[in-house]
Amino acid sequence: MGESFETEHRPGEIRYVAADKRLEIDFDDGVTFSYPAELLRVESPSAEVQGHGPGDKKVVAERRHVGILEIEPVGNYAVRIKFDDLHDTGIFSWRYLYQLGRNQDEIWQAYLSALEAQGLSREPARRA
Numbered sequence: 001m002g003e004s005f006e007t008e009h010r011p012g013e014i015r016y017v018a019a020d021k022r023l024e025i026d027f028d029d030g031v032t033f034s035y036p037a038e039l040l041r042v043e044s045p046s047a048e049v050q051g052h053g054p055g056d057k058k059v060v061a062e063r064r065h066v067g068i069l070e071i072e073p074v075g076n077y078a079v080r081i082k083f084d085d086l087h088d089t090g091i092f093s094w095r096y097l098y099q100l101g102r103n104q105d106e107i108w109q110a111y112l113s114a115l116e117a118q119g120l121s122r123e124p125a126r127r128a
Contacts, residue, residue: 009098014071014079021067023081025097033101038122041066041083042111043100044090059111061120 009027016023021037042049042060051057063085070082074091082088100107115122 008077008095010094011097016068016071018067021065023068023071025101027094027098031098031101033097033104035097035101035104037066037068037083038063039100039104039108039111040068040081040092041085041087043107044081044087045092045096046087046090048087048089059114059118059120061115061118061122062124064122065124 009029009031011025012028013026014023015025023035023037023040024032025035026032041063044050044060049058049060067084068081069084070088072080072082074080078091078093078096080088080091
């Protein structure tokens with residue numbers, strides 16, 4: 001039996017720590033997750049990042065210094081995050097954020113491996 005909407009973990013408090021470029025969320029089960037803005041950006045649930053089907057996920061490079069400009073509630077189930085690279089099409093559900101927090105280390109390592117495999121970098125390209 002799948003997880004129902006009623007058993008979904010909900011945030012009690014959401015904080016953006018601009019100096020560290022981290023989003024912190026306290027969930028109703030007492031768990032707190034701290035997400036680097038870079039992780040949220042490269043794992044955005046948007047079609048631009050995730051694609052439109054299995055195997056379509058894009059590896060987003062050069063986002064080491066990305067920050068968050070705005071966090072906007074979407075109903076009572078999610079937030080839309082506007083990043084300072086102007087990406088704002090991802091709707092981050094509470095369920096997605098909770099799973100991202102729980103699996104952050106594995107997701108981060110997979111991201112770093114994907115960058116390396118494609119010869120990409122977290123650092124922005126230098127402009128002449």
